[in-house]
Amino acid sequence: MQPIANRYTRLVGIDHPIVQEGLGPFRTPRLAAAVSEAGGLGTVSMPGMPEDIAAGARTFREHILECASLTDRPFAVNIPVGVDSNGDVLPFTDSYLRTALEVREAEPEVARRLRVMTTSAGFPGRYVSLIKDAGMVHQHKVGSTRQAVKAAEAGVDVVIAAGFEMGGHAPSKAVHTFVLVPNVTEAVDVPVLLTGGARDGRGLAAALALGADGVAMGTRFITSTDNSDWHPAYLQALLDAREGDDVAFEGVYGPCRGLRNAASQSLADHAGTDPVELTRWKIESMQRAQTEGDTVNSLVMTGQVAAGITDLITVAEFVPRMAAEAAEVLRSLAS
Ligand SMILES: Cc1cc2nc3c(=O)[nH]c(=O)nc-3n(C[C@H](O)[C@H](O)[C@H](O)COP(=O)(O)O)c2cc1C
Incomplete structure (x- = not known):
C-alpha cells in the first residue's frame, strides 16, 4: 500500500x-x-x-x-x-x-x-x-x-x-x-x-x-x-529521556545534541585540550556509548524527540x- x-x-x-x-x-x-x-x-x-x-x-x-x-x-x-x-x-x-x-x-x-x-x-x-x-x-x-x-x-x-x-x-x-x-x-x-x-x-x-x-x-x-548493532543501554537511555534531558554541545565539526550527562558536562573541563586530541576524545566517547553502552561517562547523541x-x-x-x-x-x- x-x-x-x-x-x-x-x-x-x-x-x-x-x-x-x-x-x-x-x-x-x-x-x-x-x-x-x-x-x-x-x-x-x-x-x-x-x-x-x-x-x-x-x-x-x-x-x-x-x-x-x-x-x-x-x-x-x-x-x-x-x-x-x-x-x-x-x-x-x-x-x-x-x-x-x-x-x-x-x-x-x-x-x-x-x-x-x-x-x-x-x-x-x-x-x-x-x-x-x-x-x-x-x-x-x-x-x-x-x-x-x-x-x-x-x-x-x-x-x-x-x-x-x-x-x-x-x-x-x-x-x-x-x-x-x-x-x-x-x-x-x-x-x-x-x-x-x-x-x-x-x-x-x-x-x-x-x-x-x-x-x-x-x-x-x-x-x-x-538496531541490533547498538548497545541496548544506549537505546534504553533514549527511552528513559524526558523533556530537558538533552543539551547542545560543541561536537566534532559544529554543535551537537545529546543527553545531559557526566560526559557532556565534562566538556567544559576540556577547554584547554589540544583540538585534535579533543576531537579524538569526542569520537571515541560517542563510539563507546554505542558499543559498550556507557551512557553516563560517554557522549550519547539524541534528538529532543526522545522525550516522546x-x-x-x-x-x-x-x-x-x-x-x-x-x-x-x-x-x-x-x-
Ligand atoms: C546518534 C546520532 C548520530 C547522528 N549522526 C549524523 C551524521 O553522521 N551525519 C548527519 O548528517 N547527521 C547525523 N545525525 C542527525 C540525523 O541524521 C538526523 O538529521 C536527526 O537525528 C534528526 O532529528 P531526530 O533525531 O529528531 O529525528 C545524527 C543523529 C543522531 C541522533
Whole structure:
C-alpha cells in the first residue's frame, strides 16, 4: 500500500516518504536495509573520522556492501562535508565520497540500490557534479533557508531542512523545525524533507502540511528492535529521556545534541585540550556509548524527540503504519 506517494517517493523510487537519516559515526547497514525493505529509505552512515583514512574507507565500503546484500531496494549513504577552521574540506569527506562512487561503479547490483547520496554539515558545491554524473540523487541537509537556497542553486536534488531539536550534528543557527520548514519550502522548488522532531504519522502529516515532501528521522529509528548493532543501554537511555534531558554541545565539526550527562558536562573541563586530541576524545566517547553502552561517562547523541519515545519499534511494521497514520490524519482533518 502507498498511502502517500509524491514527487519525492517517485524521484527516489520508494513507497513511503520516510527516511532513516545518517547516524555516524555508527554502524547502520542493517538498520538501513530494514528501513528500505519496509518501503522507506535507509541510510548507511559514515563510520567516523579515523586517522587511517584508508581503513575508514574500507569499513565504509563493507557497510555499503552489507546493506546491499540485505535489501533489493533503494538506499542512501550519508557523507558529512567536514570543514576545518580554515574552511578546508577534511580528507575523510573526499575519501568516503569516492569510496561510495567506486563501489557503485565496480558493482552494478550495488549501484542499482545505492541511489541516493546525502551530504550534510558543510556546503557540498564541489561534489554536486560528481554525484550527478554518477546518476545519483543528491540530498543535502541544511540548517537555514539561506543554506537551502544556496544548495538548490548549486544543483542539489533534495533539501533536508534540519531544525533545532534534531539529534546529533545540530545546526549552528538553531532555527526550530516549525519555523524553518515552511521558510525553506517557500524558498526552493526542489523536494524538501523535514528532519528534527518527527516520530510518527502525525509528524509526517505535519511535515506535509508545512509544504515538505517527507520526513527524515534519526532518534525514532535508533530506538528500534532492528538496531541490533547498538548497545541496548544506549537505546534504553533514549527511552528513559524526558523533556530537558538533552543539551547542545560543541561536537566534532559544529554543535551537537545529546543527553545531559557526566560526559557532556565534562566538556567544559576540556577547554584547554589540544583540538585534535579533543576531537579524538569526542569520537571515541560517542563510539563507546554505542558499543559498550556507557551512557553516563560517554557522549550519547539524541534528538529532543526522545522525550516522546517510550517503546522500541519494529521497522517492517512501523514504516507502513506511520505512512498510513499520516494519510488518516490528513483525511480526518480535511473532513
Ligand atoms: C546518534 C546520532 C548520530 C547522528 N549522526 C549524523 C551524521 O553522521 N551525519 C548527519 O548528517 N547527521 C547525523 N545525525 C542527525 C540525523 O541524521 C538526523 O538529521 C536527526 O537525528 C534528526 O532529528 P531526530 O533525531 O529528531 O529525528 C545524527 C543523529 C543522531 C541522533
